[in-house]
Amino acid sequence: MGNTKGNHLGEFEELTLLTVGALFDEAYGVAVMDEIASRTGRSVNISAVHEVLKRLEKKGFVQSRMGGATNERGGRRKRYFTLTFEGKTALDQSIGLRNELYNAIPKLTFNFSQ
Amino acid sequence: MNLIPPKWADRFLRWYCHPDLLEEIQGDTEELFYRRAAEEGEKKAKRKYIWDVIRFFRWSNLKKSNKLKINSLIMFNSYLKIGFRNLSKNWVISIINIFGLALAVGSAITVFIFVDLQHNMDSFHSKKDRIYALINHVTDENGTEFWATNPFLLGPDLKDNHTIVENVVRAKFDYGNMRYENKVFRETITYVDSSIFNMFDFQLASGARNALSEKQNMVISSLIAEKYFGEEDPIGQVISIKFNGNRTQSYAIAGVLEKYSANTSFRFDVLVPVSNIRELRDENVSWDWLTSATFVQLNEGHSPSELDAQMDKYITLHNEATSDWKIEKFEFVPLDQFALRSYEIRRSIAMGGHPAGRLTIGIISFILLALACFNYMNIAVASAAKRLKEIALRKVMGGNRTHIVHQFMTENVILCAFSMALGTLLSYYLFVPGFNMMLPFAMPFTFSSFRLGVLFFGGLLVVIGLASGSYPAFYISKFQPVSIFKGNQKLGGKNLFSKVLLSMQLILAFMTVVACFVFSENGRHFNAKDWGYNPNGLFTVVIQNEHQYNELSKLAQQIPAVEMFTASNAHINSYDPLTTVENLGVEIKSNHYRCAPNYPQTMNLRLMEGKYFDERQNAEASNLAIIDDVFVKKMGWLEPLNQTFTHDSSTFTVIGVVESFYLYGFHSEKTPAFFTLTDPKDFLYFTFKVPEDQMFDIDDQVREAWFDIAPNDPFNRKFQMFAFDGFYQSNDANIALMGVVSFFAIILGCMGLFGLLSFNLQRRMKEFGVRKVLGAERGTLIKLANKEYLWVMVVSFFLGAPLGYLLMDKLLNLMYQDPLQITAIPFILSIALMAITVGLTVTGQILNVTKVNPAEILRSE
Numbered sequence: 001m002g003n004t005k006g007n008h009l010g011e012f013e014e015l016t017l018l019t020v021g022a023l024f025d026e027a028y029g030v031a032v033m034d035e036i037a038s039r040t041g042r043s044v045n046i047s048a049v050h051e052v053l054k055r056l057e058k059k060g061f062v063q064s065r066m067g068g069a070t071n072e073r074g075g076r077r078k079r080y081f082t083l084t085f086e087g088k089t090a091l092d093q094s095i096g097l098r099n100e101l102y103n104a105i106p107k108l109t110f111n112f113s114q
Numbered sequence: 115m116n117l118i119p120p121k122w123a124d125r126f127l128r129w130y131c132h133p134d135l136l137e138e139i140q141g142d143t144e145e146l147f148y149r150r151a152a153e154e155g156e157k158k159a160k161r162k163y164i165w166d167v168i169r170f171f172r173w174s175n176l177k178k179s180n181k182l183k184i185n186s187l188i189m190f191n192s193y194l195k196i197g198f199r200n201l202s203k204n205w206v207i208s209i210i211n212i213f214g215l216a217l218a219v220g221s222a223i224t225v226f227i228f229v230d231l232q233h234n235m236d237s238f239h240s241k242k243d244r245i246y247a248l249i250n251h252v253t254d255e256n257g258t259e260f261w262a263t264n265p266f267l268l269g270p271d272l273k274d275n276h277t278i279v280e281n282v283v284r285a286k287f288d289y290g291n292m293r294y295e296n297k298v299f300r301e302t303i304t305y306v307d308s309s310i311f312n313m314f315d316f317q318l319a320s321g322a323r324n325a326l327s328e329k330q331n332m333v334i335s336s337l338i339a340e341k342y343f344g345e346e347d348p349i350g351q352v353i354s355i356k357f358n359g360n361r362t363q364s365y366a367i368a369g370v371l372e373k374y375s376a377n378t379s380f381r382f383d384v385l386v387p388v389s390n391i392r393e394l395r396d397e398n399v400s401w402d403w404l405t406s407a408t409f410v411q412l413n414e415g416h417s418p419s420e421l422d423a424q425m426d427k428y429i430t431l432h433n434e435a436t437s438d439w440k441i442e443k444f445e446f447v448p449l450d451q452f453a454l455r456s457y458e459i460r461r462s463i464a465m466g467g468h469p470a471g472r473l474t475i476g477i478i479s480f481i482l483l484a485l486a487c488f489n490y491m492n493i494a495v496a497s498a499a500k501r502l503k504e505i506a507l508r509k510v511m512g513g514n515r516t517h518i519v520h521q522f523m524t525e526n527v528i529l530c531a532f533s534m535a536l537g538t539l540l541s542y543y544l545f546v547p548g549f550n551m552m553l554p555f556a557m558p559f560t561f562s563s564f565r566l567g568v569l570f571f572g573g574l575l576v577v578i579g580l581a582s583g584s585y586p587a588f589y590i591s592k593f594q595p596v597s598i599f600k601g602n603q604k605l606g607g608k609n610l611f612s613k614v615l616l617s618m619q620l621i622l623a624f625m626t627v628v629a630c631f632v633f634s635e636n637g638r639h640f641n642a643k644d645w646g647y648n649p650n651g652l653f654t655v656v657i658q659n660e661h662q663y664n665e666l667s668k669l670a671q672q673i674p675a676v677e678m679f680t681a682s683n684a685h686i687n688s689y690d691p692l693t694t695v696e697n698l699g700v701e702i703k704s705n706h707y708r709c710a711p712n713y714p715q716t717m718n719l720r721l722m723e724g725k726y727f728d729e730r731q732n733a734e735a736s737n738l739a740i741i742d743d744v745f746v747k748k749m750g751w752l753e754p755l756n757q758t759f760t761h762d763s764s765t766f767t768v769i770g771v772v773e774s775f776y777l778y779g780f781h782s783e784k785t786p787a788f789f790t791l792t793d794p795k796d797f798l799y800f801t802f803k804v805p806e807d808q809m810f811d812i813d814d815q816v817r818e819a820w821f822d823i824a825p826n827d828p829f830n831r832k833f834q835m836f837a838f839d840g841f842y843q844s845n846d847a848n849i850a851l852m853g854v855v856s857f858f859a860i861i862l863g864c865m866g867l868f869g870l871l872s873f874n875l876q877r878r879m880k881e882f883g884v885r886k887v888l889g890a891e892r893g894t895l896i897k898l899a900n901k902e903y904l905w906v907m908v909v910s911f912f913l914g915a916p917l918g919y920l921l922m923d924k925l926l927n928l929m930y931q932d933p934l935q936i937t938a939i940p941f942i943l944s945i946a947l948m949a950i951t952v953g954l955t956v957t958g959q960i961l962n963v964t965k966v967n968p969a970e971i972l973r974s975e
Contacts, residue, residue, distance in 0.1 A: 029142040046142055047169035050135075054174060066137075073148075076141035 009061075009094050015040070016052045017091055020062055021083045028067070028078040029053065053081055061087030119147045120160050123167045131170070132177050139170055189517070190524070197525035204497060207872075210865040211490050212533050215582075217858050218479070218486035219537025219574065224545040225479040226570055227557060229472050234562040235379040235453035235464070239315045241411060244280070246418050246446035248408040249459055253442050254703060260445070260459045263404040265432045269307070272410060272428075278420055281411040283307045283314075284388060285463065290355040291658075291827050292384065294342045298828045300656070301338065303355060304406075305388040313411050316378075320349055321369025326387045332365035333385040339370045355386075356826065358798075360659060363390065376558050379453035379464040380407070402436035407463045410446060418446035437694070437762070465555075470928045477921075478855050481622050485859060487582040489866040490529070492615045494522070494586035496870050506595035518591035526583030530575055548854075552847035585611075613902075616870060617910045620948075623856075623863030624914030625921065627947060630856035631940030632922040637849040640930070641842065646775025646784070647686075648718040651677075651806040652834035653813055654685055654799050655820070658827055665823040666800045666816075675812055678803040680716040682709035683792050685799035687777055687837035695788070697759040702748045704741075705777075705785050706761065708792035714740055714772055716803050717834075724755045724770035727791060736791050739766035742774040745786035766790060779841025780930050801834075809833070860951055867903070868955045875899065875959055882964075883971035892964045899960045907952060915941055 009017065019035045020027040033049045036042055056062045067078040083091075124140075131139060143166045150159035201208040236242060248268070249260050269282040286305045291298055308326035311318070318325075318333070325331050332353065339348045348367045356362045365386055374381050392399060412418065425444045433440050447455060456462035457469070498505070505518055542559050550556050561567035589611075657663055663681055670679040684691050684707040693706045707713070711727035722743060739759075746754045757768045766788070774784040804812045813831065820829045875882075882895055890898075919941075 029138065030145050045169050046146060046166055047172065047175075050139065050142070050170070051172065051174065073141045073145040076137050076144070078141060079138040 009090055012044075012048075013052055013056060014091070014094055016049065017056060017061055017083070017087055020053075020056075020081050021088070021091065025080070025082065027081045032081075056087070057081070059086075060084060061090055117148075117151055117156060119144060119163045123164045127167045127170065130176055132175055135175055139175065143167065143170070189520070193521050193524040194528070196521065197528050200501075200525060201528065207493055207497065207869050208529065210869050211493060211529055212536060214486040214489050214862050214865055215530065215533030215578065216536035216540055217862065218482040219533055219578070220540035220545050221482050221855075221858070222479045222574065223538060223541040223570075224549055225475050227541075227546065227559065227561065228549065229476065230562050230566065231377055231557055232467060232472060233454065235377050235466065236449055237377060237562065238375060239313075239449060241313065241315075242449045244412050244414065245313060245449040246410045246412070247449060247452045247464075248410055249445050249447055250441045251443050251445065252439055254701070258442070260455075261439075262407055262459050262462045264408040264444075265401050265428065266399060266403040266405050267401055268428050268432075269405070269408050269410075272421075276421060276424065278413050278416040279410060280413045281309050281313050283310045283409045283411075284405040285310075285382070285407045285409075286388065286391065287406045287463070288357065290357045292342075293354050293356070293826070294351065297342055298826065299341070300828050300830050301355075301384050302382075303357075303384045303386060304382045305391045306382070306385050308387050308389075310385070313409060316374075317372040319370045319372045320347075321367075323369075325368035326385060328366075328368065329387050329389050330365055331368035331387065333369035333371060334367055335371045335381065335383050336373045338383050355384075356658075358658070363393075376555060377562075379456070379466060400435050401431045402439070406461065409449075421446070439694070468929070470925065474925060475851075478626075481626065482855070482858055482862065483578070485619055485622050485862040485866075487578060488615045488619045489862060489869070490526075490582040491585050492612050492619075492866055493869040494526070494583075495589060495612055496874065498586065498590045500876075501590075502593065502598045505590060505593060506598035509595040515591045519587045522587035522590060523579075523583050526587070527579055530579045530582070533578075534571070534575055552844075552851065612870065613906055616866065616903075617906050617913070619863045619866045620907060620910035620952075621914035621917070623859045624911050624944060624948060625918035626852075626856040626859040627944040628915045628918030628940050629922045630852040631943050632919065633852045633926070634849045635937070635940060636926055636930075637845050640780050640845055643780065645838070646773050647720065649834035649837060651804050651809055652717065652801060653804075653809060654688065654801045654832050654834065655816065656688075656830040656832075657681070657798060657800050658824065660795045660797070662824050662827075663794050663797045663800060669816065669819050669823075670802060673812060673815060675808050676802055676804055678712060678716045679801065680710045680713045680803075681794065681797040681800045682707055682713050683796040683798055684708060685801070686717060686775065687834065688799060688832060690777055690785070690787075692785070693761060695759045695761045697749055697757065700749055702745070702786055704745055704748075705787040707787065707789045708796060709789055710794075710797070711791060713801075714770075714789055716801060718803075719772040719775070722771045722773055724768070726770055727789075737764065737766055738769050738791065740770040740772055740789040741768055742772050742784075742787045744774040744784045745788055746771055748786050761788075776838075779838050779845075781841065860948070863948075864951050864955045867952060868959070871899075871903070871956060871959050875962075879966070879971045883966075883968035886964075886968040887972070895964050896957070896960050900956055903952070903956060907948070911945055911948070915944065918944075 015036060016032060019032050019039070023031055023035055029046055029049055032053070033044060033046055036044060036049075053062065053064075057064055061084060062081045063084050064079050064081045067080050069075050069077050127140065127143070128136065143163060146166065147159050147163045150162055239245065247262070248264050249262055250264060252259050252261055264284075266284065266286070269284040273279050273282040284305075284307050288303045288305065289300060290303045292301045292303075306326065308324070310316075310326065311323040319336060321333065325333050334342075334348065342348065342353070343351065348370055351367050352364050353367060354362055354364045371382075410418070429441050429443065447459075452462075453464040453466035454469075456464040456466035508518060508521070546557060546559050561570065655666065657666065667679065667681075670676045684705070686707065690705045690707075692703055694701055695704050695706075696702075711729050713727075714721075715726050719742075724740075727738065727740065741754065749757070749759070751757050754768050754771050758765050759768075760766070772789075774787065776784055802812065802816070813833075817829050817831070878899075882890075882899075885895065885898075
């Protein structure tokens, strides 16, 4: 369970990881970028997405395989990413932690803001 | 449809990208490209594709060659360590190398800063691309000259009648006695158009930038502010200026300029609005009236060539108004060229050195750098003789040639880095301050831009590193381990290349030494050279009016030591007005001195023909003239006496010829001169002739009396003998510079020789040991060891000395009129000097050899 520093999920990493999970079997660089752009409105450079995916794979949260050749993109294959068990656990943990903290906020706080 | 991503970007991606990652990255970027091309257009897609490729250029995506693997890092550590060990083991040699390179680097930095500064003069004016200095071309019998003086009326007309001209600023220099409370000094006053601060970016320390739009306002430089007001605030203070002709005006100080930065080529002390000039001058302003400088600022996007056709009418206007100066054409000099060209523009207000000076110091620093690099190369190759076994062992253990090259290059880079650091320190603490002592201004230790500084230092490191390191590295790495271990590998002294290098070093050393001797001999020649008259014992007081002339005459008669006294309107080496004279269609330019009858003989001018003016003659004899022999030569007269010439529609008859004289120094050739008589009311200079040893005493007496004669005017006095001081100072500075340079060259040459020799002798120790055992005398050994270097020296002398001679001959003829004919003395001196220094270096080493016990040499190893 112990979240070592090396396995810590950064904000953008978490977002990417979620996107990979959501795209399920269709998660490759451009698709992830598009999904992030359409869901959050954040325009990120493709190189940043690649970088994060590479990092997540190194941490073991995602795994990748090369897809088959297509006629698109000069016949070059895509690298597809899928969520691993560790990745799913890390997401659960981070979302659990958030919920826990969110629930711990006293109702009082909301009254203040009114 | 041939819509494809930019090829070069794709090639770049393929070049840097790790092969494992290439496919997916290429795929994704290309997919995005086609999508964007369809959605946003081809251009945008291409731009974004390039951006993506650049963004992918990250450490984690890079192709990593074997060289960057971990074990090459370890090897690099080992290279560093061995490099340091080697440098500290041969510390004498290392110091020679480092110090030599540091000297060269230091001088290169200094020279670069200097040249950089010269080429960035006035670059701080933000509108510099649109500002032009107007000059004109005048052709006479000496060819075309460029003049900075332009018709006074030209500026406003240009501004009013041409839409592309945004602004015109004229500057006209004048002198005046400036007074604040009890402080009176003579200052250079400049009349300028009030828009000067719109055109130029001179910063004001206090006051408003439109200060000069009020007619009675003035702006002063920080130096003037300090001189008159010290700590006081000068703003609002009233200063009175007394101009020539006894007219006084008062101005309120409305602005003080900041200290001028070093790259300000034209500077002003006191600025007053140009509108005052008409009130001060009687003359009706006509088209032959000239300014000291005219600057033109064009509207954005216009070129001065658009004005060319319209300048003709100004030429006509000017040439019709004057009989003297016929302007041939006007030229607009871009502001950034103004200071660089000021050496060839007469009366230019910008400071700027002669390009020959920059070229010379550039060549010199290049020579020093080359010397230092040769030094390093030679010693590195020679020292490899000691390291052959190390090289062989490395190769046997599996090191390939690249590794050996790395080892040697690493050592070289360490050495270069040390030298760069030391050289920078030398330049900062020694060379730049030393150089500044010779310059008329202080040069800061900065580059014009940070980028340039980085480029220069980086470039220097690469060039020195490659130039000095690559030959040894590649040469040594070539050796075969087998032949090394067998002892067949020959190296060092027998090597032709190292001899060539050594001769190059010595050639350069000879060249600079000969050049130095030629130069300094020439300098000494100038120190003793005749000016054309004897200036000793003459001193001159600037006077304002006839009253002062009469009072000083009375005073001069009372002091018994005064041998003679005279007065004049113009004065040799103080005010030398150039005019045009004409005889039978021959027009020449000549200086014109209007003076009292006894002026020529009082000034010690030597009569060659005819007679001086009669002392009783007065201005009624104003049609008589005394001329000098250059005047005669230019006119082409064989019998100059009683010839006539016209000047300003008067005709003069020649009654005497005096020897011609130099003005301000020996840089420029003698100018024709003629003397005519004038009234005391015109006198501006009062000259005393006194015995040389009493000159300063009498000067004190005159000074004391002056404050009674003219309490409102400063005591402005010049000793004639100091007239060439500017010339002599720069002459001495040049000699000092040459001395320092040739000293460096000798040091570098000898250090190289010393290093090389000590290695070669060590290599031949056994040979000497055997010879000694077999009964060789010490003299034989010395001869033997010296023989090969003697030849190198002789060859170097015969190549280097003539080169140095040629170089200096060109330079001297460029810089001076009538330099000394080069004699054999510099050559004899330089060969003697080099022989002594080289001899000492060699003998010191060889004595070591001959003293050693042969048994020890032969036993060791």
